[in-house]
Amino acid sequence: xxxxxxxxxxxxxxxxxxxxxxxVGRLARFAAQxxxxxxxxxxxxxxxxxxxxxxxxxxxxxxxxxxxxLASQGAQYFGVFLFQRRIGDYxxxxxxxxxxxxxxxxxxxxxxxxxxxxxxxxxIGFGIVIFGLGLxxxxxSHFFPRRGIGIFFGTFNPFHNSHLELIRRALDERRLEKVxxxxxxxPWLHVRALNRGEIRVACxxxxxxxxxxxxxxxxxxxxxxxxxxxxxxxxxxxxxxxxVEEAGLSDRVEVAYMADTYAEKGFFGVVAKIRRAHxxxxxxxxxxxDAGGMHARLIMDECGWIYPIPFLRRNGVSATAIREGQKGxxxxxxxxxxxxxxAGAGEIQVQIGPSEDLRKYQNQGGSLVPLV
Numbered sequence: 001x002x003x004x005x006x007x008x009x010x011x012x013x014x015x016x017x018x019x020x021x022x023x024v025g026r027l028a029r030f031a032a033q034x035x036x037x038x039x040x041x042x043x044x045x046x047x048x049x050x051x052x053x054x055x056x057x058x059x060x061x062x063x064x065x066x067x068x069x070l071a072s073q074g075a076q077y078f079g080v081f082l083f084q085r086r087i088g089d090y091x092x093x094x095x096x097x098x099x100x101x102x103x104x105x106x107x108x109x110x111x112x113x114x115x116x117x118x119x120x121x122x123x124i125g126f127g128i129v130i131f132g133l134g135l136x137x138x139x140x141s142h143f144f145p146r147r148g149i150g151i152f153f154g155t156f157n158p159f160h161n162s163h164l165e166l167i168r169r170a171l172d173e174r175r176l177e178k179v180x181x182x183x184x185x186x187p188w189l190h191v192r193a194l195n196r197g198e199i200r201v202a203c204x205x206x207x208x209x210x211x212x213x214x215x216x217x218x219x220x221x222x223x224x225x226x227x228x229x230x231x232x233x234x235x236x237x238x239x240x241x242x243x244v245e246e247a248g249l250s251d252r253v254e255v256a257y258m259a260d261t262y263a264e265k266g267f268f269g270v271v272a273k274i275r276r277a278h279x280x281x282x283x284x285x286x287x288x289x290d291a292g293g294m295h296a297r298l299i300m301d302e303c304g305w306i307y308p309i310p311f312l313r314r315n316g317v318s319a320t321a322i323r324e325g326q327k328g329x330x331x332x333x334x335x336x337x338x339x340x341x342x343a344g345a346g347e348i349q350v351q352i353g354p355s356e357d358l359r360k361y362q363n364q365g366g367s368l369v370p371l372v
Contacts, residue, residue, distance in 0.1 A: 001098045002091055002220040005076055008033055013291045020289035020310035021141075022134040022297065030069055037072070038065035041109075054111040058119060064109060067123030071101045074126020083188075084266065084299065090189060091221050137301045137308060144307040148282030150179035151274060151306070153267050153296040155319070157231055158338060159183075159240045160330045162317040164247050166286050170309050171252055174284055181244070182256045182270055183236045185263055189223065199223050207231060207341030207366045208323065226292045229323055232367035233257070235341070243331035246353050267296070271303040288313045333359075341366060 015028035044050040075097030083090040107115030150170045193199040202212040208229040237257045244253045261269040284307045285300035287293040300306045348361040361368040
C-alpha cells in the first residue's frame, strides 16, 4: 500500500508540474487509483471473494471503484494533513488511512449495512472536500484582488533567477505592496527522522550538508523528495537577501526568517504570524509547479483564503541544476558566495552590483554570519 500511495503521488506531481493546477493533479491521481481499484475489485468479484449481491448494494463494480478511490484519496490527504500539524508519522498516517479504507470497503461489499453507510458517506464526503477545495484554490488563482501582500515559501536551496522572476511578476501583475520570502528551516520530516536515527548528516560537500539514510530507515519512505544536499538555513536566508538587494527589490521584498515560529509550527505558524501583522490584507501565495512548490501551495491552501500565484517551471532553471554545478542561474552575488563557500573560505566577500558595495561574512562550517 505504501508503494501504491507513492506511485499515485508521482502521477499527481507529474500532472501538477504540467499545469500548476491542484484540481488537475488530484484528477490524475484519482484516474490512476480508480483504474487500479476497478481492476482489483473486478478480479475479486470474478474469483468469488466478493459476492455480486454485496457489491450491487454500493453501486455495482463501477460505483464501488469510484467510492473506494474517493475514500482512499481522502484518507491519504487526511493523514498528510495530520502529519503537517505534527500529529503522527507521515507514512504511518497514510498507511493507517489506506488500511481503514480497505477494511470498510471489504465490509461494505460484503453487505454489512453499517459499513455500507460509512463507505458511501466517507467516499462522497471526501470527494466533495478534496475536489471542492482544490477547485476553489484554482479559482482563486484566476480571480483575485490586485492588492495585498505576497508570501513565498520554499527551501531556496539556493535562491535562483526563476525565484526572482516570480517575485517581479507577482509585484507587477497583482500590484502587491510587498512580497515576504521565507526559507524553510530544517523540515519537520527531517527533524523526526534525525531524532529517530533514520537519517544523518554524512558529510559536507561544497558547503552543502549531505544527508543519508541509516540502517534504521523505513525502506518505503522518501526522506529526500527535493534532494539530500542542503545549505544551512541561515546561509539560504543571507543568499536571498543578496539576490534581492542586487535586483533592486529591497524596498518591496522582505526576507523573513522566523526560526522559532517555524521550528514550533512550520509554515502554518509563519502564515498565522503574517496575518496578525497585516489584519484584513489579502495574501497571495507564490509557488512553482515543481513538487516543492506545489507542496507549499497545499500548505498555503490549508492556512485559509490565500490567492495562489502559480508559476510553470519551463526554463530549466532549478536549484538541483545549480547544486550539480551549472552556472549562470543565480544572481551574481549569490554565485560569488557559493563559489567561496565551496572553496571552504573562512571569510566570504560579496560585491553587490555596479555600486561595488561589499558584504562580508564569516563562514562557520557552511553557515554564514555577517561581519560588521
